[in-house]
Amino acid sequence: MTGNAGKVAEMRSLAEPMGYAVVQDKRGYPELQAASLAEVCAAGADHLLASGLRPPFLLEDSGLFVAALKGFPGVYSRHALETIGCGGVLGLMRDVEEELRSAAFRTYLLYVDAGGKRHAFEGTCKGRIAARRAGSTGFGFDPIFIPDAPGAGGRTFAEMDLAEKTRLSHRGKAVRAFLAHLAKSASPPS
Ligand code: IMP
Numbered sequence: 001m002t003g004n005a006g007k008v009a010e011m012r013s014l015a016e017p018m019g020y021a022v023v024q025d026k027r028g029y030p031e032l033q034a035a036s037l038a039e040v041c042a043a044g045a046d047h048l049l050a051s052g053l054r055p056p057f058l059l060e061d062s063g064l065f066v067a068a069l070k071g072f073p074g075v076y077s078r079h080a081l082e083t084i085g086c087g088g089v090l091g092l093m094r095d096v097e098e099e100l101r102s103a104a105f106r107t108y109l110l111y112v113d114a115g116g117k118r119h120a121f122e123g124t125c126k127g128r129i130a131a132r133r134a135g136s137t138g139f140g141f142d143p144i145f146i147p148d149a150p151g152a153g154g155r156t157f158a159e160m161d162l163a164e165k166t167r168l169s170h171r172g173k174a175v176r177a178f179l180a181h182l183a184k185s186a187s188p189p190s
Contacts, residue, residue, distance in 0.1 A: 003028065006139030007060060010166050014175045020182065025057065033075070037061040037108035038120065040075060045112055055112040058178070062170060064089075064141045066103040066129060068096045077141070086133055086144045093129050101128040105145060105170040109178050119181060123173030127152075135159035 003026045012022045029044040040061045048057065063077040069092060073080035080089065093101060109121040127147040135143050135158025142157035142165070149168045157165050166172035 004139070007062070007171065010162060010169070010171050011060075011175050013162055013166055014172065015179060018179055018183070020179070025053075027053070029059075035075065037063060037075060037106060038110075041108055041110035041120075042118075045110055045118065049112070049116075055116055056114045057112055059110045059112075060107060060171075060174075062105065062107040064103060064105050064145065066093070068093060068100050068102075068129075081140055086141055089129065089141065090132065090144060096129075098128075098131075103127055103129050103145065105141075107170040107174040109174045111178060111181070119178075121174045121177040121181065123170040123175075123177070125149075125168060125170040125173070130156050133158075137161060138165060 008022060008024045015022050027048070029047045034040050034043065041059045044059050044061075048059075049055070061075075063074045065071045065074045066089070069089075072092075073089070084091070104127065105125045107123045109123075111119045111121070113119065125147050127145055127149075130144045130146050133143040134156045137160065138158045144156060146152065146154055146156050147168045152160075152168065157169065160168075166175075
């Protein structure tokens with residue numbers, strides 16, 4: 001349940017090799033200006049159930065939390081991307097020194113199973129905001145985020161291919177936890 005093609009591509013790359021089909025449903029839900037990703041997803045699930053959508057379905061909300069900006073853009077990441085964009089975040093960080101540029105991407109997945117029970121899965125990827133944009137793969141804030149990971153070598157997510165990004169990323173971690181849950185609790189994929 002997301003309108004973001006980049007997110008769906010990442011989820012497919014992890015779920016399809018395990019035999020699961022990822023079906024994107026672009027119907028929207030109001031993104032509550034809530035304090036946490038969890039609240040955004042919970043309110044989204046309430047809205048979708050009330051509007052008649054039958055479970056099972058999966059909601060995803062992610063954000064980029066920048067320490068020097070007190071967690072901004074965080075739950076407002078989509079709005080920030082559409083307004084100030086990567087360049088705006090770089091501008092806000094212009095005078096921030098290298099060691100104070102830490103940030104984290106977080107993903108919250110909410111799975112409403114066929115019986116209506118809710119299961120949450122989270123993933124975090126720590127890193128830092130680059131001094132300048134680099135790379136052309138991925139989407140969103142990928143060109144300005146450098147994950148802290150052995151092997152990342154100071155490259156942004158946008159300088160990695162999909163497999164490498166999902167191995168390190170917040171979304172990769174959350175989706176792998178979700179798939180492990182499905183594998184042990186759901187009937188095997190046909
Ligand atoms: P939302 O989960 O759709 O609200 O996403 C928040 C914003 O953060 C969107 O504008 C996304 O493009 C951006 N975003 C979410 N996940 C990622 C990511 O993995 N890389 C880069 N940007 C992301």
